[in-house]
Amino acid sequence: MRVSVDRLTKQFRDVRAVADLSLEIRDGEFMALLGPSGCGKTTTLLTIAGFYKPTSGTILFDGRVVDNVPPRDRNIGMVFQSYALYPHMTAHDNIAFPLKLRRVPRQERETRIKTVAAMLGIEDVLPRRPGEMSGGQQQRVALARALVKKPGLLLLDEPLSNLDAKLRIVMRAELKRLQKDLGITTIFVTHDQTEAMTMADRIAVQHQGALQQVGSPEDLYRRPANLFVAGFMGTPPMNFLDVSLEATGDALVLRRESFRFSLPDPLKQSLGHLVDRKLILGLRPEDIEIKPEEASQAEVYVVEPLGREALVTVKVPGAMLKVLAPPHIQLQAGTHVGWHVMPDRIYLFDAGTEEALLVPGS
Amino acid sequence: MRDVLRKRSGRGALAFFMGPSAALVVLFYFVPVILTFLIAFTSMGRTLLWDFIGLGNFARLFGIGARDPLVPRILVNTVVFTLGALPVTVIGGLLISVFSMRVRPGAGLFFRSVFFIPRALPPVVWGFLWAWSFEGTRYGLFNAIRSAVGLPIVQWLIRYPMIIVVLANGFLGISLAMLVFSAAIATIPRDLTRAAEVDGASEGQITRHIILPLLRWPILTMTAWHLMSFLNSYVYVMLITGGGPYYMTEVWSLYAYHMAFVQYRYGYGAAFVVLLVVVNVSLLLLVLRAFGMRRMLTRGKIEV
Ligand SMILES: Nc1ncnc2c1ncn2[C@@H]1O[C@H](COP(=O)(O)OP(=O)(O)OP(=O)(O)O)[C@@H](O)[C@H]1O
Ligand SMILES: [Mg+2]
Secondary structure, three states, X not given: OOEEEEEEEEEEOOEEEEEEEEEEEOXXXXXXXXXXXXXXXXXXXXXXXXXXXXXXXXEEEOOEEOOOOOHHHOOEEEEOOOOOOOOOOOHHHHHHHHHHHOOOOHHHHXXXXXXXXXXXXXXXXXXXXXXXXXXXXXXXXXXXXXXXXXXXXXXXEOOOOXXXXXXXXXXXXXXXXXXXXXXXXXXXXXXXXXXXXXXXXXXXXXXXXXXXEEEOHHHHHHOOOEHXXXXXXXXXXXXXXXXXXXXXXXXXEEEEOOEEEEOOHHHXXXXXXXXXXXXXXXXXXXXXXEEEXXXXXXXXXXXXXXXXXXXXEEEEOOEEEEEEEOOOOOOOOXXXXXXXXXXXXXXXXXXXXXXXXXXXXX | OHHHHHHHHHHHHHHHHHHHHHHHHHHHHHHHHHHHHHHOOEOOXXXXXXXXXXXXXXXXXXXXXXOOOOHHHHHHHHHHHHHHHHHHHHHHHHHHHHHHHHHOHHHHHHHHHHHHHHHHOOHHHHXXXXXXXXXXXXXXXXXXXXXXXOOOOOOHHHHOHHHHHHHXXXXXXXXXXXXXXXXXXXXXXXXXXXXXXXXOOOHHHHHHHHHHHHOHHHHHHHHHHHHHHHHOOOHHHHHHOOOOOOOOOOOHHHHHHHHHHHOOOHHHHHHHHHHHHHXXXXXXXXXXXXXXXXXXXXXXXOOO
């Protein structure tokens, strides 16, 4: 099923939860709706499901306006953040519930329950009630209940957030695989950028109700449209430094207190018109190289070994930089380090509008 | 920490905090009950003499030897009254709660307030309201309306006395039942009913398959509560029909009252009360046994 969200706005009294959101979700696509807490993700999802009426704008399923179709007639499957399993019914009856309401004959019902239970590996818990299941089992049962009616659209509201870290990684992969196998159009709400990056075909980043950018995970990571997206995508997040662009003689220099960064020739041309503007320099932790250097003003603040690499916080005049360093690097708090960035790895943003002015590879 | 506190203050604290209320319960509950039990074995009348006559009162009550011809009728009245008012209260309370919480949440507060008014009124006023509404002359509310549109007046309290006292008591019970059910419905997570809606349930199906099963405990509690409450109730019957016409609405405890305080047959009246207390205690034990006392006292409102 193809879903079009057209200039959707949802206003609750004094809160504008969703602001002028337009989004096109292709048939069979896995779309992640990503944003920080309170940015309107759930509201968007509930509006698509039909629980809220749009304040303005429309929602179309396969080109058909559904604004007046109640949730029960939208042919959607939904997994709630709380799972919302019926506490007085066994897992089996939970999954059977939508089929019973549709008067699916008993025989077919049982077959379908068996199939979906096998697919999700929950045959064992079918006779149990939600209170007697682990979080991961509840999540699978909720998913089974959503899938058993073969919906045209699957809506998932942070379905992994109640699971422990290990199970979350397992379920991430399983859910992705399942979605691809079944080919159901899926909207997946999350505030976890890793989840969005790893699972989704495309990600829509939302901030304070407004859509920031839509694109493939790669797109958002490599070519963020603005400061918010750049800061949201990637862990650890991008470093930001307030800088100004100055022309000294023939050279273009990014300057911040004692720090100077001369732009190489190709960039000089494209950024010439930005001289004297206030800019924000973005540097990904993995793009910064550090090595001990006595004379440097930068000094190591803390080292956090992550196994595969080490996350080093470097104190530079007026700011802290997060740097991903090779694990074997011999650094300690207090070591003076020099730091270095390849000119083709830098991001620049307008300090006023926060729009991206320069991203690597452009 | 807890254990230390418990050990140190232990008995003394228990006596200090529980003492006064325990004393009150003994003084105002157990003492009267014991006195009543004793009186039931006497022929005490207007003269207040303690003449013990063994099981005489009970023999009469059960129709052994000199029988009381009114007892069977009163028994039937009590059963009809209790079993009539119970569904009015429980089903009425459920209907209003579901309607005001789910169907028309906007009008909910208004609705619940209206049905709470009876509880806020002094019993005499509530009784008088019913008596006045169904007054048999053209000054009664319904008869006034009927005369105004040219219909003949109806002797409501003579033609439908039982229905009227059942409704008066049932409606009064609704206030508490509705309050308990509404509170329980309010604790049902929003996502649950939303999930049911996505699953294809209509509002009626949501109520039947989700809301009502989750209200199981509140419903059982309210049923048990009001069963005992109606079994012992006589105030409104007394205020509205006085038990009449000719004992048609005379219920057990009202008869006990009439025997003791109108006919001054204290001994005989006490025998009725003793029997009622026995029935009450048996019912209570039965209820606690069926529900499990622990569960009833510790369970949350709904099972989630
Ligand atoms: N029913 C409602 N009435 C009033 N305000 C609401 C309602 N639902 C949500 N809001 C407000 O709208 C904004 C967006 O809420 P929403 O639940 O959509 O956020 P979210 O992105 O899902 O957040 P989270 O990640 O914490 O779940 C919040 O400011 C919230 O307080
Ligand atoms: Mg949410």
